[in-house]
Structure formats: C-alpha cells, structure tokens
Amino acid sequence: MVRRITVALLLFLVTFPSVAGAQGQAILSYLDRFHPVLAANGMVATQEALASEVGRQILRDGGNAVDAAVAVGFALAVTLPRAGNLGGGGFMMIHHAGTGETVALDYREMAPAAATRDLFLDAEGEVDEKRSRFSHQSAGIPGTVAGMAAVLERYGTMSLAQVMTPAIRLAAEGILVSQDLSDSLKQSAERLQQFPAAAKVFFKADGRPYEPGDRLIQSDLAHSLSLIAEQGPEAFYGGEVARLITAEMERHGGLITPADLRAYKAVFRDPVRGTYRGYEIASMPPPSSGGVHLVQMLNILEGYPIGELGSNSALTIHLMAEAMRLAYADRSKYLGDPDYSDVPVAGLISKTYAESLRETIDSFRARPSEEVLPGNPLPYESNETTHYSVMDRAGNLVSNTYTINFSYGSGIMVEGTGILLNNEMDDFSAKPGIPNAYGLLGGEANAIEPGKRPLSSMTPTLVFRDGLPWLATGSPGGSRIITTTLQVLLNVIDHEMNIAEATAAPRVHHQWWPDELRVEPGLSPDTMALLRARGHDVVVKPTMGSTQSIMVTEDGITGASDPRRPGALTIGY
Incomplete structure (x- = not known):
C-alpha cells in the first residue's frame, strides 16, 4: 500500500x-532520490558523483564495462580518499557477455613475508590494537594496482593510460571539496594530522580543514598515477612508487619489502555459485566470506515463504536474523584464505546442509548465540569500503568492492606518493577467539601467515535470470556487508521491489557475536516489540551500507545509489 x-x-x-x-x-x-535511474545503453553506479561521471564518459568513448570499472577504481582514489585507493585491495566480479564467462578477481592484500602469527600480541599475550590498526605494520601488501591492471588486460578494450587519464587530471587539477568529503576529513582529522604527509595533503598549510567548495589538489598522487599509467603496475611494484613505499617502511618499522611488492599477484578465481527461487547467484569466493555466507543464508531462507510473510515483518526479520546467526557462527571457524586453509565451500553452500540448519530454527524464539556453535558442513563436502557496479550496452557486467579498511585506512600516507596505506592486517585473527575492529570472531583458518590474504566480508555479487545478467550489487560496511547484500536480493526477488525501493528499505543485521539484532532507525516500534518478545536484543544503531546496484528490467537498465551516503550517483548514457 x-x-x-x-x-x-x-x-x-x-x-x-x-x-x-x-x-x-x-x-x-x-x-x-529513491526513484530508479533508467538508461538505454549502459550504467554506472558509484558512491561518488565525479567517479560515476568518469565511468560514463569511458562508456561513451566506446569502452566496455571493464574499461569503465578500472577508470572508476582509479578515480575514486582521488575523489573518495577514505575508501577509494591505490594502497588497498578488493574483489571484483566480472561477467563477459561475449563468452558468457563469469569470473571472480581476488586482489586482496597479502601479509608480508616478515609477518608472524603473534605479530600484534604484546608482552602479556594480548592484542595491541594500536599496532594492528594504526602502525606501519598494519599494512598488507596492496593489490589494487595489480588487480585493475590484470582485469583490464584480460577483459578491457582500452589501454591503462587511457582509462587512468581522468584520475590523473582530477588529482593534478584538483577537485571541488564536497560537503561529504569535508565532513569525513574533519571526522578523521585527529588521526590524519598525526602523519605529516597526510596532514600536508588533506589540510591547509595552517592546519585548517578544507571546506565545501575549496579545491583539493593532490600533486603527489597525480605523479604516482602518471607513473603507473606510463609504466604499468611495474611502477608500483618495482619502480619509483615501490621504492618510496619500502623507504617509508624502513623509516617506521614497517614490514613490506621490495621482495614483497615484486611477489604480489592478483588471482582470478571461480565464483561461489548458488540458486535462490530459480535465480542464479554468482558471488565472491574465499578469502572473502561474502559469497559463501550469502548463498548459505539464501539456502536457509528458501525454505520459508518470505514474500508472503512481508517485507520487514517481525517474522521475516526473525528468520533472517536466525539465518544470519548460523552463518556467522560458521564464518568464525571455517573461513580463511583457500591457498592456506581447506575451506569447506561446497559443504557450507549445500542445500542439504541448509536444511539441517533450518531445522534448528524456532519460528517463535530467538536462539541465544551461546547455544549456537559452528555447524558441521564437512559431510557434504565433495568494516570503510566502497562498492560500484557497471554495465555496458553489450551486457558486460562488473561488480567491484575495494577498501583500505578503516576510513582513510591507517591514516598513514607514503611520503611523496599521495598514497594512503591500508590497515588490513587487522582483518586477520590476531588472536583466535578475540574479535577484530568489527566485532567479528575468527579462528585458526584466518591466523596471520606470510603471504596469506586476510578474510573479508566484501560481497560483490551478480545475479542471473534465465541465464542472462539481471542484477549487480554490493556494499561497504565491514561485517554488515554480507547481510546488506542479502537484503537487497530478498527485496527484489521475494518482495518484488524495484531496485530503488530495495535499496532504501530499512536494514537489520545479526553476526552471532555480539548477540544483538541491530536495526536501522525507522523500523516500526511494533515490529521491534514483537522481535523483543521473541527474545531478540534489538538495538537501534546508525544506518548500514551504501549499495550501488544495476538491474535489468523489461523497461531497460535501471540502477540506484544508496541514499544513506551523500554524494553517490547512478548515471546512465
């Protein structure tokens, strides 16, 4: 109604x-703001308007979705520095219309060779959170440059120099500071101003913050981008940029060496695949936990008439929360880098396993998390981030999520490069059983080891209907990424919402521990009362996620940017 x-x-x-x-x-x-954008030929949906414009122009100039996605990735390093990056990593899902191939690209950061299991433990054996989050040792080997170059080489039609030209121009000529960028710099000022290189770039000479309408020029970043455009990823992993990164590490006790940079590789992997009510799901495999647990939760919920129960009804939310609780319990034990651990993917996404989990759910009572332990899928075995989606006229589709972890990463900028360092080493289990910055528990599968990629929640996802591309979506949000993506899919499939309605609908989240049901402001008080009566500890907290989605409908290509974050733009051509 x-x-x-x-x-x-x-x-x-x-x-x-x-x-x-x-x-x-x-x-x-x-x-x-909530009405879906309609276009005839192609579409770009990102969290930052200038980057969306860059992607659209690449499509207009004859580039394909991969060309545009790589251009957007480099542009966001300039226009959305709290999450867009050269010094981080991420995951990309690609569907190539010409061959029908769908692949996953893993360009997640890797632990340096000098990293040890007890790297972040103090003399008492406790986790030193400052060192794991805000030191040079918290940086993993960045993967963004390698990943963007690898996907462009395999699936793009333009040169690296062509797709990087807009980002270089934005960095060199400067961007007008938006309200959102100004606010985020002020919120992170205390941390950023601890590091001279970052303070020099993001604050005025007298230390005052940039205000909306001021011009922010990033000359060092423009130079780094130019070197990469001219020399390829070698500039970052073996050339001048690499030398500056390793010099920064040597000055401050960091771990990344020239050998670490040279050894970095982005990896193409097979997606995690599942089905939900006849739709085909393709999402990110480990070392992301996103695809596995998205499919696992969908499998559990497929046994309930979610559409008939209603969007965000008390029973619908209760069932979602119980499915989330079970999935996150399994995440704590089984998920990690598949190159280092035997992750039982087939068992976790098995419909038979989902049936056994569904039998443990009581429709009228929330099961306390202390009663929930990781399941046994083996018999069936044979936290700032940004997301964007791109589709072109040929039907090529890209869903990409990448990050430097916290807002502005560790806050540390490599002198002379304009590049912020990630603090993704905090995504390892510094001490198994101790929660990370997002409250997530991890186990042995995600312990620190040299060369290993830390576990992630990033969930870039593609959905197919009748074998054809239908939806690309994903979100930032730390531990809430998987559940945010889940709810977009439920909204469009079960509740038959258009993509804008599916994006704007209130969200909920449960991650096993802490044992609370997190809800966004705006959920009905009556619904919250019914959930509490079922035994849920309902906690109202700030909004979750920033989905950027593209969906194919009978009327054409539609898309929507999440209204939860200012400055986002979905744009067609």
Whole structure:
C-alpha cells in the first residue's frame, strides 16, 4: 500500500508541479532520490558523483564495462580518499557477455613475508590494537594496482593510460571539496594530522580543514598515477612508487619489502555459485566470506515463504536474523584464505546442509548465540569500503568492492606518493577467539601467515535470470556487508521491489557475536516489540551500507545509489 501511495504521489507531483507548490516540489525532490535511474545503453553506479561521471564518459568513448570499472577504481582514489585507493585491495566480479564467462578477481592484500602469527600480541599475550590498526605494520601488501591492471588486460578494450587519464587530471587539477568529503576529513582529522604527509595533503598549510567548495589538489598522487599509467603496475611494484613505499617502511618499522611488492599477484578465481527461487547467484569466493555466507543464508531462507510473510515483518526479520546467526557462527571457524586453509565451500553452500540448519530454527524464539556453535558442513563436502557496479550496452557486467579498511585506512600516507596505506592486517585473527575492529570472531583458518590474504566480508555479487545478467550489487560496511547484500536480493526477488525501493528499505543485521539484532532507525516500534518478545536484543544503531546496484528490467537498465551516503550517483548514457 505504501509503495502504491508513493507512486501515486510521485505521478501527481510530476503531472501537476504548479499545483504541488513549494512543499510538493520538496517532496518530489526527495522522492526522486529513491526513484530508479533508467538508461538505454549502459550504467554506472558509484558512491561518488565525479567517479560515476568518469565511468560514463569511458562508456561513451566506446569502452566496455571493464574499461569503465578500472577508470572508476582509479578515480575514486582521488575523489573518495577514505575508501577509494591505490594502497588497498578488493574483489571484483566480472561477467563477459561475449563468452558468457563469469569470473571472480581476488586482489586482496597479502601479509608480508616478515609477518608472524603473534605479530600484534604484546608482552602479556594480548592484542595491541594500536599496532594492528594504526602502525606501519598494519599494512598488507596492496593489490589494487595489480588487480585493475590484470582485469583490464584480460577483459578491457582500452589501454591503462587511457582509462587512468581522468584520475590523473582530477588529482593534478584538483577537485571541488564536497560537503561529504569535508565532513569525513574533519571526522578523521585527529588521526590524519598525526602523519605529516597526510596532514600536508588533506589540510591547509595552517592546519585548517578544507571546506565545501575549496579545491583539493593532490600533486603527489597525480605523479604516482602518471607513473603507473606510463609504466604499468611495474611502477608500483618495482619502480619509483615501490621504492618510496619500502623507504617509508624502513623509516617506521614497517614490514613490506621490495621482495614483497615484486611477489604480489592478483588471482582470478571461480565464483561461489548458488540458486535462490530459480535465480542464479554468482558471488565472491574465499578469502572473502561474502559469497559463501550469502548463498548459505539464501539456502536457509528458501525454505520459508518470505514474500508472503512481508517485507520487514517481525517474522521475516526473525528468520533472517536466525539465518544470519548460523552463518556467522560458521564464518568464525571455517573461513580463511583457500591457498592456506581447506575451506569447506561446497559443504557450507549445500542445500542439504541448509536444511539441517533450518531445522534448528524456532519460528517463535530467538536462539541465544551461546547455544549456537559452528555447524558441521564437512559431510557434504565433495568494516570503510566502497562498492560500484557497471554495465555496458553489450551486457558486460562488473561488480567491484575495494577498501583500505578503516576510513582513510591507517591514516598513514607514503611520503611523496599521495598514497594512503591500508590497515588490513587487522582483518586477520590476531588472536583466535578475540574479535577484530568489527566485532567479528575468527579462528585458526584466518591466523596471520606470510603471504596469506586476510578474510573479508566484501560481497560483490551478480545475479542471473534465465541465464542472462539481471542484477549487480554490493556494499561497504565491514561485517554488515554480507547481510546488506542479502537484503537487497530478498527485496527484489521475494518482495518484488524495484531496485530503488530495495535499496532504501530499512536494514537489520545479526553476526552471532555480539548477540544483538541491530536495526536501522525507522523500523516500526511494533515490529521491534514483537522481535523483543521473541527474545531478540534489538538495538537501534546508525544506518548500514551504501549499495550501488544495476538491474535489468523489461523497461531497460535501471540502477540506484544508496541514499544513506551523500554524494553517490547512478548515471546512465
């Protein structure tokens, strides 16, 4: 009913703008943010408007979705420095329309050779959180440059120099500081100003923050980007940029060496695949936990009439929370880098295993997390981030999530490069059984080892209907990434929402420990009361995620950027 009223009101305001008046125009402007963007040929959805414009221009210039995705990845390093990056890593899902191939690209950071299991433990054997999060030792070997170059070489049509030109120009000529960028710099000022190189770039000479409308020029970053565009990834992993990174490490007790940089490799992997009510799901495999647990939760929920139960009804949320609880319990034990641990993927995504988990769910009672232990899938075995999605006229589709972990990573900038360092080493289990910065528990499978990639929750996902690309989505949000992506899929498949409605709907999250059901503001008080009556510890916390989605409909390609984060833009051409 609410959806019908919204559509009717929107149609009235569009049809009779003069009748609507100023208040109606304000409502129309508000509703327009949630209306899906429609395009005939292709689409780009990112968390930052300038980067979206870069991607669209690449498509207009004849590039394909991969060309545009790589251009966006480099542009975000300039325009969204708290998450876009050269000094981090991530995961990309690619569907190539010409061959029908769907692949996953793993360009997650790797632990340096000098990393040890007890790297972040103090003399008492406890985790030193400052060292694991805000020191040079917290940086893993970056993978973004290698990943972008690898996917462009395999699936792109343009040169690296062509797709990097917009990012170089934005860094060299400067960008106008948005309200969002200004706010984020002020929020991170205390940390960033501890490090001279970062303070010099992100704050004025007198230490004052940049205000909206000021021009931010990043000359060192422009130089680094130019070197990569001219020399390829060798500039980053063996050339001038590499020398500056390793010099920074030597000055401050960091671990990354020239040999570490030269040894880094991005890896193409087979996606995690599943089905949900006839739709085909392709998502990121380990060392991401996203695809495994997305499919696992969908398998559990497939046994319930979610669509009939209603969007965000108490029973729907209860069942989602119980499925989430079970999946995150398994995550704590089984997930890690598949090159180092035997991750039982087939068992975890088995429909038979999901049936056994479903039998443990009580529709009327929340099961305390202390009663829930990781399951036994083996018999069936044969936290700032940014996401963007791109589709071109040929049907090529990209879903990409990458990060430097915290907002602005560790806050440490490599002198002379304009490159912020990640603090992804905190995503390892510094001490098995002790939660990381996002409250996630990890086990032996995610212990620190040289060359290993830390476990992640990033969940870039592609969905196919009748064998054809139908949806690309994903989100930032640390431990909430998987559940955010899950709810977008449930909203469009079970609740038959358009992609904008699916994006704007209130979200919930449960991750086993802490034993709480996190909900966004706006959920009905009556629903929360019913959930508490079932035994859930319902906690209202800030909004979760920033999905950037593209969906194919009978009317054409639609897309939506999440209204939870300012400055995002979905744009077609």
